[in-house]
Amino acid sequence: MVRILLVFIVRLFLMFGIVVLLFACAKKTSSESDLQNNSAPTTAPSDIASAQSKMTKRKLWDRMGKQLTFIQEGSHGPIIYDFTDTNCPVCHLIYTTEARLINEGKLTVRYVPVAMIKPSSMPEAVAILQAKDPVGKLQDIEQQIGDSMKTGKPAHLPRAIVAIGLASQETIKLTKKIETNDDFLQKIGVNDLPDVIYMPKEGRLGLITGLISQKQFTALLPQLQ
Template identity: 65%
Template sequence: MANISIGLIVRFFLMFIAAALIDACAKKAPPASTPPSSTTTAAAAQNTSTPNKMTASNLWNLMGKRLAFIQEGHHGPIIYDFTDTNCPYCHLIYVTEAPLIREGKLTVRYVPVAIIKPSSMPEAAAILQANNPIAALQHAEQEIGNSMTTGKPANLPQATDSIGAAPQKTITAIKKIEVNNKFLQEVNINELPDIIYLPQKGKLGLITGFVSQKQLLALLPKLQ
């Protein structure tokens, strides 16, 4: 693989994921005032052939190297959770996942993206560039939860620069988030939230939309 260009590997990777996720259901992120539906369902992706003989495990590992994420937990199966600070469903899934992480049943790699509002990018960049991104993410989720309860705007830090020249850490964070955004575009995902997982059998799977703790618990035994 060392002789294959990164661009070619990524193209194979994106082609495979796009095909593997064709049957995922989609649900738009609602405005903050809209409560989640209890009837939202999740769909797993169909199996497909792997171009260039790259296995699901190979692609999963490549995904870990290419995407910028904030990991919570070190036990249990790993899932990737794509999240935007302006997506209420993303927050509700965060709340759903939190006890499973604390209990050592699940590890979540939160992939910050910025696709909903103009404020999404500076807020995501502030979290990613923080000295302690996990603490920054937890604080942001607490603020978002408070906002959903009170109806007041969430008080989230934003990566800004008063003199018009962003510091290097902000530029780096923004570039990483842009890579995450591009990944969603390449695999034709334009709605949030999204969870990508690696099952014990078959190819990578996708859940789009709200997922309950009961659904997550039923999925865990099937994951690597």
């Protein structure tokens, strides 16, 4: 009986930790509330708008493709950039929503790994990029994260050795690339996760911060290039 009680208490604490992370990686704003009310976002925050005042949205979009390090899933439908952290539960929920659209050939996602939430975020992100098959590794890790969220048991994700003096040259190179991804978000004034940037047929680049449903995502697709 005591053992069962202890297991229950441990699971309760784990679930509490997940709830805390949910709030940590997605602070709701007024625009996100609109998303929850099924109104698809069509405009970018002033920070992205400011960047676009100095260059066309196409030039900024092309710059993202050259500057950011990402893992692409899918080859059909419009392209979006999804900034994701392994320690962000909401990022996983976005991933599962996007996965269905990718499998249906309706969407191409460029997953941009960032390390913003925990110290373990960086070595976990590097481990994904170091894999021989980064797409397969990302899918495997997302599956582990999903299982962890269902069972309340912590996921034991692979981590690269990033300690100074111990990291390989490849690890150092990939760490700098992830830091560049982090810096990009900071330069456009974004501090919360998850973040999706998309290219609309009309208007400025769009930014979604926080959770978006399958229905909202589907409604947004016809507006994308």
